[in-house]
Amino acid sequence: MTTEAKPSSRERLLEAAATLTYRDGVGIGVDALCKAAGVSKKSLYQLFGSKDELLAASLKEGAAAFVASLLPPADDGRSPRERILHVFEQVEVQAGVPGFRGCRYLAVQIELKDRRHPASRVARRIKRNLLSYFRAEAEQGGADDPDLLARQLIVVFDGVNARAGIGVDNLKGLIAPTVATLLDAADMR
Amino acid sequence: MTTEAKPSSRERLLEAAATLTYRDGVGIGVDALCKAAGVSKKSLYQLFGSKDELLAASLKEGAAAFVASLLPPADDGRSPRERILHVFEQVEVQAGVPGFRGCRYLAVQIELKDRRHPASRVARRIKRNLLSYFRAEAEQGGADDPDLLARQLIVVFDGVNARAGIGVDNLKGLIAPTVATLLDAADMR
Numbered sequence: 001m002t003t004e005a006k007p008s009s010r011e012r013l014l015e016a017a018a019t020l021t022y023r024d025g026v027g028i029g030v031d032a033l034c035k036a037a038g039v040s041k042k043s044l045y046q047l048f049g050s051k052d053e054l055l056a057a058s059l060k061e062g063a064a065a066f067v068a069s070l071l072p073p074a075d076d077g078r079s080p081r082e083r084i085l086h087v088f089e090q091v092e093v094q095a096g097v098p099g100f101r102g103c104r105y106l107a108v109q110i111e112l113k114d115r116r117h118p119a120s121r122v123a124r125r126i127k128r129n130l131l132s133y134f135r136a137e138a139e140q141g142g143a144d145d146p147d148l149l150a151r152q153l154i155v156v157f158d159g160v161n162a163r164a165g166i167g168v169d170n171l172k173g174l175i176a177p178t179v180a181t182l183l184d185a186a187d188m189r
Numbered sequence: 190m191t192t193e194a195k196p197s198s199r200e201r202l203l204e205a206a207a208t209l210t211y212r213d214g215v216g217i218g219v220d221a222l223c224k225a226a227g228v229s230k231k232s233l234y235q236l237f238g239s240k241d242e243l244l245a246a247s248l249k250e251g252a253a254a255f256v257a258s259l260l261p262p263a264d265d266g267r268s269p270r271e272r273i274l275h276v277f278e279q280v281e282v283q284a285g286v287p288g289f290r291g292c293r294y295l296a297v298q299i300e301l302k303d304r305r306h307p308a309s310r311v312a313r314r315i316k317r318n319l320l321s322y323f324r325a326e327a328e329q330g331g332a333d334d335p336d337l338l339a340r341q342l343i344v345v346f347d348g349v350n351a352r353a354g355i356g357v358d359n360l361k362g363l364i365a366p367t368v369a370t371l372l373d374a375a376d377m378r
Contacts, residue, residue, distance in 0.1 A: 107299050109357075113212065113290065120355075148363065152366075154348075155345060156344060159346075162295060162299065162348070163343070166298040166313075168298075174337065174341070178371070182367070185374070
């Protein structure tokens with residue numbers, strides 16, 4: 001694609017689904033999605049088969065950006081401890097951006113209820129990769145119990161994202177001491 | 190009300206709203222609510238004015254049970270530390286019950302998006318009371334920074350509720366060490 005190319009119907013639908021479900025929830029209607037994308041309903045069904053599959057595809061499409069926005073580059077020379085703290089520093093930055101509503105992959109799973117929904121499956125997989133990242137860094141850093149530490153870190157990740165996302169905590173002065181306490185308790189380098 | 194009395198239309202609507210929104214989300218339709226309650230739409234609007242107000246009333250109605258299911262009796266003779274741990278022991282028990290979907294007051298706020306929605310306001314108030322409970326016990330127990338500890342505890346509360354509620358963590362072996370680590374770090378008695 002050249003820089004001149006206009007986004008395709010597929011790209012516009014993915015973008016509309018990502019933006020509108022994050023802002024308004026998974027209950028957003030097909031009409032609203034098509035209107036925002038400037039695409040006919042017929043095109044939506046031809047391209048994705050269903051709204052459910054469009055939601056799943058839009059979450060999958062956003063996974064790389066999600067990872068890039070949170071994780072440091074591989075082998076960046078920093079310690080595993082710093083590489084974990086990096087993720088939480090990004091959360092704190094993101095929470096300060098207008099329109100922030102927390103982790104979209106957590107929200108989608110809470111909203112959909114149905115764990116077999118295609119979008120719920122995609123969201124679960126993406127978050128499992130974040131858990132694996134924490135687990136790998138914890139092991140690398142010599143944590144006493146890498147499994148436990150990784151679960152604790154993703155609980156904090158989901159907890160602070162959720163609370164900042166609904167506007168009940170601004171996270172100031174909260175994340176760094178919390179994560180440091182958990183890393184220290186695990187004897188993490 | 191005698192033990193023979195049948196639940197009123199109002200009570201049946203409150204119960205239906207609590208059950209169905211917890212299971213299916215806030216997008217549940219007025220028809221489904223009325224059908225489950227065995228009440229006409231006209232009655233719903235006469236009694237509550239709107240679905241939004243019915244949701245808010247059902248959350249408010251459930252607040253006492255929520256508190257009773259989590260908090261120990263006042264002045265039960267246990268230490269503040271034990272009185273905090275009690276809450277989290279209850280969460281672990283609740284998470285093992287079929288149909289558990291996490292904290293309804295967090296879910297409602299995430300699902301509604303609109304922070305001014307009457308049900309969102311009620312949910313926020315109920316959770317603020319839980320934060321206040323943690324804050325008061327933290328202060329009573331001589332925590333170094335009661336505000337920080339209370340915020341950390343409710344982050345863990347929301348994080349573990351959310352993750353168990355979507356079925357990605359069974360909480361086994363997770364909550365007790367996490368909370369103990371935070372209490373220890375705060376020098377909490």
